[in-house]
Amino acid sequence: MQGRVLVAYASNAGSTADVARAVGEELTRAGAQVDVRPIADVAAIEPGAYDAVVVGAPMIVGWKRDALAFVERNRAALAKAPLAFFATAMTLTESDEPIPDGVAVTVDPKLAKHPRNEERLGFKERFTTLDHYLGPILKSAGAARPASVAFFRGKLDFRRLKFFQMVFVMLVVGAQPGDYRNWDAIRGWARELPARLSLA
Ligand SMILES: Cc1cc2nc3c(=O)[nH]c(=O)nc-3n(C[C@H](O)[C@H](O)[C@H](O)COP(=O)(O)O)c2cc1C
Incomplete structure:
Protein backbone atom coordinates (compact mmCIF):
# COMPACT_ATOMS: atom_id res chain seq x y z
CA MET A 1 0.00 0.00 0.00
CA GLY A 24 -1.21 5.30 12.81
CA GLU A 25 1.02 2.33 13.64
CA GLU A 26 -1.25 -0.08 11.77
CA LEU A 27 -1.39 2.22 8.73
CA THR A 28 2.40 2.56 8.78
CA ARG A 29 2.73 -1.22 9.02
CA ALA A 30 0.51 -1.47 5.93
CA GLY A 31 2.99 0.74 4.04
CA ALA A 32 1.46 4.22 4.27
CA GLN A 33 3.37 7.37 5.12
CA VAL A 34 1.48 8.51 8.20
CA ASP A 35 1.34 11.81 10.11
CA VAL A 36 -0.33 11.40 13.53
CA ARG A 37 -0.97 14.91 14.80
CA PRO A 38 -3.12 16.70 17.37
CA ILE A 39 -5.82 18.74 15.65
CA ALA A 40 -4.46 21.86 17.35
CA ASP A 41 -1.20 21.43 15.37
CA VAL A 42 -2.91 21.20 11.99
CA ALA A 43 -3.73 24.73 10.90
CA ALA A 44 -5.46 23.63 7.70
CA ILE A 45 -5.39 20.56 5.48
CA GLU A 46 -3.92 21.52 2.13
CA PRO A 47 -6.09 20.01 -0.62
CA GLY A 48 -4.10 17.18 -2.20
CA ALA A 49 -1.57 16.95 0.65
CA TYR A 50 -2.95 13.60 1.81
CA ASP A 51 -4.36 10.56 0.03
CA ALA A 52 -6.64 9.89 3.00
CA VAL A 53 -7.54 11.49 6.33
CA VAL A 54 -8.62 9.92 9.64
CA VAL A 55 -10.04 12.16 12.37
CA GLY A 56 -10.54 10.84 15.91
CA ALA A 57 -11.82 12.37 19.15
CA PRO A 58 -13.65 11.40 22.33
CA MET A 59 -17.34 11.96 22.97
CA ILE A 60 -17.32 14.90 25.38
CA VAL A 61 -20.99 15.89 25.41
CA GLY A 62 -20.98 15.11 21.69
CA TRP A 63 -17.85 14.55 19.60
CA LYS A 64 -15.25 16.85 21.15
CA ARG A 65 -16.01 20.35 19.97
CA ASP A 66 -12.61 21.09 18.45
CA ALA A 67 -12.87 17.93 16.31
CA LEU A 68 -16.26 19.08 14.99
CA ALA A 69 -14.85 22.54 14.27
CA PHE A 70 -11.74 21.05 12.60
CA VAL A 71 -13.84 18.89 10.29
CA GLU A 72 -16.17 21.78 9.51
CA ARG A 73 -13.43 24.20 8.56
CA ASN A 74 -11.60 21.59 6.45
CA ARG A 75 -14.72 20.33 4.68
CA ALA A 76 -13.52 21.31 1.21
CA ALA A 77 -10.19 19.43 1.52
CA LEU A 78 -11.87 16.48 3.25
CA ALA A 79 -14.42 16.13 0.45
CA LYS A 80 -11.52 15.43 -1.93
CA ALA A 81 -9.78 12.71 0.13
CA PRO A 82 -11.08 9.36 1.38
CA LEU A 83 -12.09 9.98 4.97
CA ALA A 84 -12.68 8.01 8.17
CA PHE A 85 -13.69 9.08 11.67
CA PHE A 86 -13.42 7.42 15.04
CA ALA A 87 -14.73 8.30 18.47
CA THR A 88 -13.98 7.01 21.92
CA ALA A 89 -16.85 6.85 24.38
CA MET A 90 -17.90 5.14 27.59
CA THR A 91 -21.31 3.98 26.49
CA LEU A 92 -23.39 3.54 23.34
CA THR A 93 -26.98 2.40 23.48
CA GLU A 94 -28.07 0.04 20.74
CA SER A 95 -31.10 1.25 18.84
CA ASP A 96 -32.64 0.47 15.49
CA GLU A 97 -32.24 3.92 13.96
CA PRO A 98 -31.23 3.78 10.29
CA ILE A 99 -27.63 4.65 9.39
CA PRO A 100 -27.16 7.13 6.52
CA ASP A 101 -26.43 5.54 3.14
CA GLY A 102 -22.81 4.93 2.29
CA VAL A 103 -21.51 5.27 5.85
CA ALA A 104 -20.12 2.04 7.30
CA VAL A 105 -20.31 2.18 11.08
CA THR A 106 -18.18 -0.05 13.30
CA VAL A 107 -19.11 -0.30 16.97
CA ASN A 117 -36.64 -1.37 27.53
CA GLU A 118 -36.43 -1.35 23.71
CA GLU A 119 -39.87 0.25 23.43
CA ARG A 120 -38.97 3.28 25.49
CA LEU A 121 -35.40 4.46 25.98
CA GLY A 122 -34.48 6.13 29.27
CA PHE A 123 -32.93 9.63 29.44
CA LYS A 124 -29.31 8.42 29.61
CA GLU A 125 -29.98 5.89 26.87
CA ARG A 126 -31.45 8.47 24.49
CA PHE A 127 -28.43 10.67 25.07
CA THR A 128 -26.04 7.88 24.07
CA THR A 129 -27.59 6.32 20.95
CA LEU A 130 -25.61 5.91 17.74
CA ASP A 131 -27.91 8.39 16.02
CA HIS A 132 -27.38 11.00 18.73
CA TYR A 133 -23.61 10.57 18.43
CA LEU A 134 -23.35 10.26 14.65
CA GLY A 135 -25.74 13.03 13.49
CA PRO A 136 -23.61 16.05 14.52
CA PHE A 151 -16.89 3.97 18.00
CA PHE A 152 -14.54 2.45 20.54
CA ARG A 153 -14.76 2.13 24.28
CA GLY A 154 -12.39 4.59 25.92
CA LYS A 155 -10.79 5.42 29.20
CA LEU A 156 -12.07 7.43 32.11
CA ASP A 157 -9.71 8.67 34.79
CA PHE A 158 -11.45 10.94 37.27
CA ARG A 159 -8.08 12.33 38.44
CA ARG A 160 -7.65 13.90 34.99
CA LEU A 171 -24.81 11.59 36.31
CA VAL A 172 -25.53 11.78 32.59
CA VAL A 173 -23.29 9.20 30.95
CA GLY A 174 -23.42 6.91 33.96
CA ALA A 175 -19.89 5.63 33.33
CA GLN A 176 -17.49 3.98 35.76
CA PRO A 177 -13.81 4.96 35.76
CA GLY A 178 -11.31 2.59 34.15
CA ASP A 179 -9.33 1.87 31.01
CA TYR A 180 -11.66 -0.05 28.72
CA ARG A 181 -9.86 0.50 25.44
CA ASN A 182 -10.24 -2.58 23.26
CA TRP A 183 -6.98 -2.71 21.33
CA ASP A 184 -8.07 -5.69 19.22
CA ALA A 185 -11.12 -3.75 17.98
CA ILE A 186 -9.07 -0.56 17.44
CA ARG A 187 -6.21 -2.24 15.60
CA GLY A 188 -8.60 -4.53 13.70
CA TRP A 189 -10.49 -1.49 12.36
CA ALA A 190 -7.21 0.25 11.50
CA ARG A 191 -6.04 -2.80 9.54
CA GLU A 192 -9.22 -2.61 7.45
CA LEU A 193 -8.72 1.10 6.70
CA PRO A 194 -6.47 0.77 3.62
CA ALA A 195 -9.23 -1.18 1.87
CA ARG A 196 -12.02 1.07 3.15
CA LEU A 197 -10.10 4.19 2.10
CA SER A 198 -9.23 2.69 -1.30
CA LEU A 199 -5.51 2.83 -0.51
CA ALA A 200 -4.88 -0.93 -0.72
C1 LIG B 1 -17.18 15.96 30.25
C2 LIG B 1 -17.21 14.59 29.64
C3 LIG B 1 -18.29 14.23 28.86
C4 LIG B 1 -18.37 12.95 28.32
N1 LIG B 1 -19.46 12.63 27.55
C5 LIG B 1 -19.58 11.37 27.10
C6 LIG B 1 -20.72 10.98 26.37
O1 LIG B 1 -21.60 11.77 26.06
N2 LIG B 1 -20.83 9.69 26.02
C7 LIG B 1 -19.86 8.77 26.31
O2 LIG B 1 -20.02 7.60 26.00
N3 LIG B 1 -18.73 9.11 26.96
C8 LIG B 1 -18.58 10.38 27.38
N4 LIG B 1 -17.45 10.74 28.06
C9 LIG B 1 -16.38 9.75 28.25
C10 LIG B 1 -15.23 9.97 27.24
O3 LIG B 1 -15.68 9.99 25.91
C11 LIG B 1 -14.19 8.86 27.40
O4 LIG B 1 -13.77 8.82 28.72
C12 LIG B 1 -13.02 9.05 26.44
O5 LIG B 1 -12.32 7.83 26.28
C13 LIG B 1 -12.06 10.12 26.93
O6 LIG B 1 -11.00 10.29 26.00
P1 LIG B 1 -9.73 11.22 26.32
O7 LIG B 1 -8.95 10.51 27.41
O8 LIG B 1 -9.00 11.29 25.05
O9 LIG B 1 -10.24 12.54 26.75
C14 LIG B 1 -17.34 12.01 28.57
C15 LIG B 1 -16.22 12.39 29.34
C16 LIG B 1 -16.16 13.67 29.86
C17 LIG B 1 -14.96 14.05 30.67
Missing part, protein backbone atom coordinates in the same frame (compact mmCIF):
# COMPACT_ATOMS: atom_id res chain seq x y z
CA GLN A 2 1.21 3.51 -0.75
CA GLY A 3 -0.04 6.96 0.09
CA ARG A 4 0.13 9.72 2.67
CA VAL A 5 -2.38 9.54 5.49
CA LEU A 6 -3.13 12.17 8.14
CA VAL A 7 -4.44 10.87 11.48
CA ALA A 8 -5.62 14.02 13.26
CA TYR A 9 -6.93 13.68 16.79
CA ALA A 10 -8.36 15.61 19.70
CA SER A 11 -8.35 14.44 23.31
CA ASN A 12 -9.63 15.72 26.63
CA ALA A 13 -7.64 13.60 29.10
CA GLY A 14 -5.07 12.05 26.75
CA SER A 15 -6.30 8.51 26.10
CA THR A 16 -7.62 9.13 22.57
CA ALA A 17 -4.11 10.19 21.58
CA ASP A 18 -2.94 6.60 22.26
CA VAL A 19 -5.79 5.31 20.10
CA ALA A 20 -4.74 7.64 17.26
CA ARG A 21 -1.14 6.43 17.57
CA ALA A 22 -2.26 2.78 17.40
CA VAL A 23 -4.27 3.56 14.25
CA ASP A 108 -16.71 -1.89 19.45
CA PRO A 109 -18.75 -4.82 20.84
CA LYS A 110 -17.49 -3.91 24.32
CA LEU A 111 -19.07 -0.46 23.99
CA ALA A 112 -22.58 -1.29 22.76
CA LYS A 113 -25.25 -1.85 25.40
CA HIS A 114 -28.81 -3.15 25.04
CA PRO A 115 -31.43 -0.68 26.27
CA ARG A 116 -33.35 -1.75 29.36
CA ILE A 137 -20.41 14.33 13.31
CA LEU A 138 -21.81 13.83 9.82
CA LYS A 139 -23.32 17.31 9.86
CA SER A 140 -19.90 18.85 10.58
CA ALA A 141 -18.51 17.11 7.49
CA GLY A 142 -21.18 18.51 5.13
CA ALA A 143 -20.63 17.02 1.68
CA ALA A 144 -17.49 15.19 2.81
CA ARG A 145 -18.75 11.70 3.57
CA PRO A 146 -16.64 9.36 5.70
CA ALA A 147 -16.26 5.89 4.25
CA SER A 148 -16.08 4.52 7.78
CA VAL A 149 -16.94 5.70 11.29
CA ALA A 150 -15.90 3.70 14.33
CA LEU A 161 -11.07 15.59 34.89
CA LYS A 162 -12.37 18.87 36.15
CA PHE A 163 -14.99 18.57 38.88
CA PHE A 164 -17.97 19.50 36.66
CA GLN A 165 -16.78 17.01 34.01
CA MET A 166 -16.71 14.25 36.62
CA VAL A 167 -20.23 15.10 37.76
CA PHE A 168 -21.50 15.10 34.16
CA VAL A 169 -19.94 11.72 33.37
CA MET A 170 -21.30 10.17 36.55
